[in-house]
Amino acid sequence: MSYSATTVTLNSAFPRNSKPKAKDSQNRRETISLIQKCKHIHQIPPIHAKIIRNFEDQDPFVVFELLRLCSNLNSIDYATKIFQQIQTPNVYLYTALIDGFVSSGFYLDAIRVYCRMVNGFVSPDNYAVTSVLKACGFGLALEEGRGVHAQVLKLGLSSNRSVRMKLLDLYGKSGEFECARRVFDEMPDRDVVASTVMISSYADYGLIDEAIGVFNRARSKDTVCWTAMIDGLVRNGEMNRALEAFREMQRDNVRPNEVTVVCVLSACSYLGALELGRWVHSYIDKYDIEFNYIVGGALINMYSRCGDIDEALAVFGKMKERDVSSYNSMIEGLAMHGKSMEAIQMFQTMIKQGLRPNSITFVKVLNACSHGGLLGLGFQIFHSMTNIHGIQPQIEHYGCMVDLLGRSGQLEEAYNFIARMKMAPDHIMLGALLSACKIHGNLELGERVSEILVNCGNADSGTYVLLSNVYASSGRWKEAAQVRAEMKEGGTPKEPGCSLIEVNNEIHKFLLGDLRHPKREEIYKKLTELIHELKSEGYLPATEAVLHDIEDTQKELALSIHSERLAICYGLIATKQGTTLRIVNNLRVCSDCHSMIKLIAKITNRKIVVRDRNRFHHFESGVCSCADYW
Ligand SMILES: [Zn+2]
Ligand SMILES: [Zn+2]
Numbered sequence: 001m002s003y004s005a006t007t008v009t010l011n012s013a014f015p016r017n018s019k020p021k022a023k024d025s026q027n028r029r030e031t032i033s034l035i036q037k038c039k040h041i042h043q044i045p046p047i048h049a050k051i052i053r054n055f056e057d058q059d060p061f062v063v064f065e066l067l068r069l070c071s072n073l074n075s076i077d078y079a080t081k082i083f084q085q086i087q088t089p090n091v092y093l094y095t096a097l098i099d100g101f102v103s104s105g106f107y108l109d110a111i112r113v114y115c116r117m118v119n120g121f122v123s124p125d126n127y128a129v130t131s132v133l134k135a136c137g138f139g140l141a142l143e144e145g146r147g148v149h150a151q152v153l154k155l156g157l158s159s160n161r162s163v164r165m166k167l168l169d170l171y172g173k174s175g176e177f178e179c180a181r182r183v184f185d186e187m188p189d190r191d192v193v194a195s196t197v198m199i200s201s202y203a204d205y206g207l208i209d210e211a212i213g214v215f216n217r218a219r220s221k222d223t224v225c226w227t228a229m230i231d232g233l234v235r236n237g238e239m240n241r242a243l244e245a246f247r248e249m250q251r252d253n254v255r256p257n258e259v260t261v262v263c264v265l266s267a268c269s270y271l272g273a274l275e276l277g278r279w280v281h282s283y284i285d286k287y288d289i290e291f292n293y294i295v296g297g298a299l300i301n302m303y304s305r306c307g308d309i310d311e312a313l314a315v316f317g318k319m320k321e322r323d324v325s326s327y328n329s330m331i332e333g334l335a336m337h338g339k340s341m342e343a344i345q346m347f348q349t350m351i352k353q354g355l356r357p358n359s360i361t362f363v364k365v366l367n368a369c370s371h372g373g374l375l376g377l378g379f380q381i382f383h384s385m386t387n388i389h390g391i392q393p394q395i396e397h398y399g400c401m402v403d404l405l406g407r408s409g410q411l412e413e414a415y416n417f418i419a420r421m422k423m424a425p426d427h428i429m430l431g432a433l434l435s436a437c438k439i440h441g442n443l444e445l446g447e448r449v450s451e452i453l454v455n456c457g458n459a460d461s462g463t464y465v466l467l468s469n470v471y472a473s474s475g476r477w478k479e480a481a482q483v484r485a486e487m488k489e490g491g492t493p494k495e496p497g498c499s500l501i502e503v504n505n506e507i508h509k510f511l512l513g514d515l516r517h518p519k520r521e522e523i524y525k526k527l528t529e530l531i532h533e534l535k536s537e538g539y540l541p542a543t544e545a546v547l548h549d550i551e552d553t554q555k556e557l558a559l560s561i562h563s564e565r566l567a568i569c570y571g572l573i574a575t576k577q578g579t580t581l582r583i584v585n586n587l588r589v590c591s592d593c594h595s596m597i598k599l600i601a602k603i604t605n606r607k608i609v610v611r612d613r614n615r616f617h618h619f620e621s622g623v624c625s626c627a628d629y630w
Contacts, residue, residue, distance in 0.1 A: 027054065027056070028056065028059060028061055028062060031050075031051060031054070031056055031062050031065075032061065032062060032065050034047060034050075035047060035062075035065045035066055035069050036065065036069075038069055038073075040073070041073045041074075041075050041078075044066075044069065044070060044073070044075060044078055045078075047066070048066065048078075048082065051066065057085065057086075058086065058087060060090055060092065060093060063082065063086060063093060064092055064093055064096055066082055067079050067082060067083065067093065067096040067097060067100060068096055068099075068100075070082065070100060071096070071099060071100030071103055071104065074104060076100050076101060076104040076106065079096075079097060079100045080097070083097050089117075089122070090122065091117070091122050091123065091124060091125055091127075091128055092127075094113060094114070094116075094117040094122060094128060095125075095127050095128045095131055097113050098110045098113050098114055098128065098131040098132055098135065099131050101113060101135065102131060102134050102135045102138065105138075107135040107136070107138050107139030107141065108135075108139060108141070110131070110132060110135035110139075111132060111135050111136065111139070111141055111144050114128065114131075114132040114135075114148075118151070123155070124151065124155065124157075125157075126157055126160045126162060126163055129148060129151070129152055129155075129157055129160075129163050129166075130160075130162045130163055130166050132148055133145060133148055133163065133166035133167060133169075133170055134166055136148065136166075136170050137166060137169045137170040137173055140173060140174060142170070142174045142176065145167070145170045145171075145174075149167055149179075152167070158186075161187075161191075164183055164186070164187055164194070165193065165194060165197065167179075167183045168180055168183050168184055168194055168197050168198070169197055169201075171183065171201075172197055172198060172200070172201025172202075172204075173201060173204070175201075175204075175205050177201075177202070177205075177207070177210070180198065180201065184198055184214075189219065190217055190218055190219045192218055192219060192220055192221060192222055192225050193224075195214050195215065195217075195218035195221075195225060196218075196224055196225045196228045198211070198214045199211045199214050199215050199218075199225070199228045199229055199232055200228045200231075200232065202214065202232070203228070203231070203232025203233075203235060203236060204235075206236055208232060208233065208236045208238060211229065211232050212229070215229045221252070221254065222254065223254055223255060223256065223257050223260065226245070226249045226252075226254050226256070226260065227256070227257065227259050227260040227263065229245055230242050230245050230246055230249070230260060230263045230264065230267075231259070231263045233245060233267075234263050234266055234267050234270075239267040239270045239271050240271070240507060242263065242264065242267040243264065243267050243268070243271070243273065243276060243507075246260070246264045246267075255287065256283075256289070257289065258289050258290050258292065258294065258295050261280055261283070261284055261289055261295060261298070262294055262295060262298040264276075264280055265277060265280055265298040265299060265301070265302040266298060266301070266302075268280065268302050268306065269298075269301050269302045269305040269306065270305075271500055271502070271507050271584065272305070272306050272307065272500055272501075272502060272507075272582055272583070272584035272611060273306065273502050273505075273507055274303075274306035274307065274308060274502060274582060275502055275504075275505050276502075276505055277299075277302040277303065277306055278311075279505075280302075281299055281302075281315075284299075291319075291320075293319075293321070293322075293323050293325065293326060296315060296316075296319045296322075296326055297325050297326050297329045299312075299315045300312045300315050300316055300326065300329040300330055300333060301329050301332075301333070303315060303333075304329070304330075304332070304333025304334075304336060304337065305333075305336075305611065306582065307582045307609035307611060307616060307618075309333055309334065309337040309339065309616075312330065312333045313330070316330050322353075322355075323355070324350070324355050324356070324357065324358055324361060325360075327346060327347070327349075327350040327355065327357075327361065328358075328360050328361050328364055330346055331343045331346050331347055331350075331361065331364040331365055331368060332364045332367070334346060334368065335364060335365075335367050335368035335371050335615075336371075336611075336614075336615045336616050337615070337616045337618070337625070338371060338372070338615065338616065338618075338625045338626050338627075340368045340369065340371050340372025340374055341372065341374075343364070343365060343368035344365060344368055344369070344374075344377065344381075347361065347365045347368075347381075356389070357389060357391075358391070359391055359394060359396075359397075362381070362382075362385055362389075362391065362393075362397055363396045363397060363400060365381055366378060366381060366382060366397060366400035366401065366404070367400055367403075369381065369400070369404055370400055370403045370404040370407060371614075371615055371626075373404075373407055373408055373629060374404075375404060375405070375408050375410075378400075378401065378404045379401070382397065382400075382401055385397065395423060395425075395426055395429070398417075398418075398421055398423075398425075398429065399426070399428055399429040399432065401417060402414050402417060402418060402425075402429050402432055402433055403429075403432040403436075405417060405436075406432055406433050406435070406436025406437075407436060407439075407629065409436075409440050411433070411436060411437060411440060411442050411445050412445070414433050414436065415433065415445060415448075415449070418430075418433070425452075427453060430449050430452060430453050431453070431466060433445075433449050434446055434449045434450060434453070434466045434467065434470065435466055437449060437470060438466060438469050438470045443470060443471075443476075446467070446470040447470075450466075450467040450470070464483055464484070464486065467483050468480040468481075468483040468484050471483065496511055496512060497511065497512045497562060497563045497564075497585070497586065497587050498510070498511055498563055498585075498586045498587075499563035499564045499566070499567040499583050499584065499585050499586075500567065500583070500584040501567040501568075501570060501571050501581065501582065501583050501584075502582065503570070503571065503574045503575060504574075508567070508570060510563040510564075510566040510567045510570070511563055512561060512562060512563050513561035514561075514563065514566055517566075517570065519570065519573065519574075522573050523566055523569045523570050523573065524569075526569040526572055526573055527561075527565060527566070527569045530569065530572075530600060530603075533603055534596065534599050534600070534603070537599050537602070537603060539595070539596060539599050541592055541596075562590065562592075562593050563585070564583055564585050564589065564593055564597070564610060565593065565596070567583045568581060568583060568597065568600060568608060571583070572604060572606070577605075578605070578606065579606070580606065580607040580608070580609060581606055581607070581608045581609070582608075582609045582610075582611075583608070583609070583610045583611070584610075584611045585610060585611060585612040585613070586613065587612065587613055588612050588613050588614060589610060589612045589617060594617070594624065594628070597610065597617070597619050597624075598619055598622050598623060598624055599622060600619075601619035601620055601621065601622065602621055602622035607619065607620050608620075
C-alpha cells in the first residue's frame with residue numbers, strides 16, 4: 001500500500017517576472033489551449049511542428065505543457081526528443097521530464113535526468129527534489145536518495161513537508177529505520193500521514209511492535225492510519241490483535257473503508273471467526289461500503305473458510321459483476337467443503353460466461369477433483385490447460401495431479417508421473433505422495449520417496465512426521481523413533497497442533513494437551529465423560545496415529561488430548577444445545593480424532609464443522625462430509 005500525500009502542481013510554480021508582449025501572450029495562450037485539448041498520441045507531432053513554425057519551441061511555458069502532455073499520453077520517448085532540443089532548460093522543464101520518467105516507471109532515467117540538471121548548475125527546488133525522491137523510492141535507489149538528502153540539507157529544503165514525506169517513504173521502504181526515524185522525529189505534531197508511512201514500513205519488515213509504538217503516539221488517527229495498522233497486523237499473522245484494533249477503531253468512531261473491511265475479513269477467515277465476519281458483512285451493507293470485486297471475494301473467502309458455504313454462495317449470487325478471482329474464490333470454497341462436482345460446474349459456468357480461467361483457477365479446480373477423487377475428470381481438465389486454454393502447467397498443477405493419483409491409490413502411477421515431468425518435483429508434491437503411501441500402506445514406495453526428500457535436503461518437519469507415521473503405522477517403532485531423533489538433530493521441530501473455536505464473538509485457542517484455559521477443569525471433565533460414553537458406543541482409540549512405542553494406556557492418554565478435542569469440549573460446555581460447533585485446525589485431522597468426532601456429533605446431536613489444513617469436515621449424525629477420504 002502506498003500513501004501519496006502530495007500532488008505537485010507545477011503550473012503554480014512558474015515565475016511571474018517575465019512579461020511577454022501582448023501579442024506573444026495571446027499566441028501562447030492559444031497554443032497552450034491547443035495542447036490541453038489534445039487527446040491522442042498521434043496529435044503530438046503536428047502540434048509540435050506548428051510550435052516550431054511559430055518559434056515557440058524555446059518558450060518554457062509552451063514546452064512545459066507539451067512535456068506534460070507527452071507524459072500523460074505515455075509517450076516518454078517523444079518527451080525526451082522535445083527536451084533535447086531545448087537550449088537552456090530550466091528547473092521546471094527538468095522536473096516535468098523527471099515526472100514523466102517516474103510515471104512511466106523508468107526510475108533510473110528519472111534519477112539520471114536529475115543528476116544532469118545538478119551537474120548543469122541548475123539548482124533544484126522542492127518540486128524537483130520531491131520528484132527525484134519519488135523515483136528513488138519506487139526504484140529502491142537508496143544511495144542516490146542519500147545523495148539527494150545531502151543536497152536537500154545543503155539547499156535548506158528540509159523543512160518542506162513533501163520532501164520529508166518522500167525521504168521517509170524511501171528510507172522506510174529500504175528498511176533504513178534509523179534514517180527514517182530521524183526524518184520522522186523532526187516532523188512537527190506527529191503528522192498522521194507520516195505516522196502511517198512509518199507504520200506500513202515497519203510492518204513490511206515485520207517490526208510490528210515498532211509499528212504499534214508509532215501508531216499509539218499518532219495524533220487524530222484517520223481511516224487510512226487505522227487501516228495501515230490493521231493491515232500490518234494481518235500481514236504479520238497477528239490476527240487477534242488485528243480484530244482487537246478493529247474493535248478499538250469502532251470505539252473511536254472512525255469509519256472503515258473497503259480496504260479496512262477486506263483486511264478484517266481476512267483475519268476472520270484465518271481465525272474462523274464467523275460471527276465477527278457476519279457482523280462486518282452487515283456493516284458493509286449498512287454503511288454503503290463499496291461492494292466491489294475485492295470486497296465480494298473477501299466475503300466469499302470469509303464465509304467459506306469459516307464453514308458457511310451456503311452464505312458464500314449467497315454472496316456470490318448477489319454480486320452484480322464477477323471476475324475470474326470471484327470464481328476462483330468460489331471454486332476453492334466448494335472444493336474445500338467437499339462439493340467437488342459443484343466446483344467443477346462453477347468452473348464450466350465461468351468458461352460459458354466468457355471469462356478466461358487463469359493458472360490459479362486450474363489449481364483450485366484440480367484440487368476439487370483431488371478432494372472428490374475424480375481421476376478421469378481431473379486428467380481431462382489437466383490436459384485442457386495446454387490443449388484448449390493455452391496455459392502451461394506449473395509445479396502446483398503437477399502437484400494436484402500427484403495428489404489425485406495418490407489419493408486414488410495409484411501410487412506407482414503417481415511416482416512415474418513425477419519421473420516423467422519436465423521439472424524437478426518439490427517437497428509439497430513428494431510429501432503428498434508420501435502421505436498417500438501412508439494411507440494405502442505402501443511402505444516400500446514411502447521409503448523411496450522419503451529418501452529423495454531427505455537426500456535433496458528438502459525434508460521439512462511435515463515430511464519427517466509423515467515418514468515416522470509411515471513406519472509407526474506398520475509397527476516399525478524403532479525406525480519411527482529414529483526418524484524423530486533425526487528430526488530433533490536437524491532442527492526441524494514438529495509444528496504444534498493448534499485449534500481455534502469462536503464462542504460469543506471471542507476466539508479461544510487450544511494447543512495439544514493445553515492447560516491454560518480458565519475453564520480447563522470443566523473441559524477435561526467433559527472430555528473424560530465423553531470418552532466414557534463413546535466407548536459404550538463402540539469407540540476404540542486407534543493406536544496408529546501416535547508416534548512413540550509406548551504402552552497402550554499411555555497412547556490413549558496422549559491421543560485424547562489433541563487440541564481439536566479440547567476445543568470441541570469447550571464448545572459443548574459454552575454453547576446452547578444444538579449450536580453448530582466450528583473448529584479451525586492448523587494441521588490435518590488425524591484418523592482417530594476423525595472417527596471420534598463423528599461419534600461425538602452423533603451422541604451430542606450437534607453439527608461439528610472442522611477446517612483442517614486441507615479441507616472442511618462437516619460432521620453430523622455419525623458421518624462426515626468427506627466420506628472418510630481426506
Ligand atoms: Zn487427532
Ligand atoms: Zn471428514
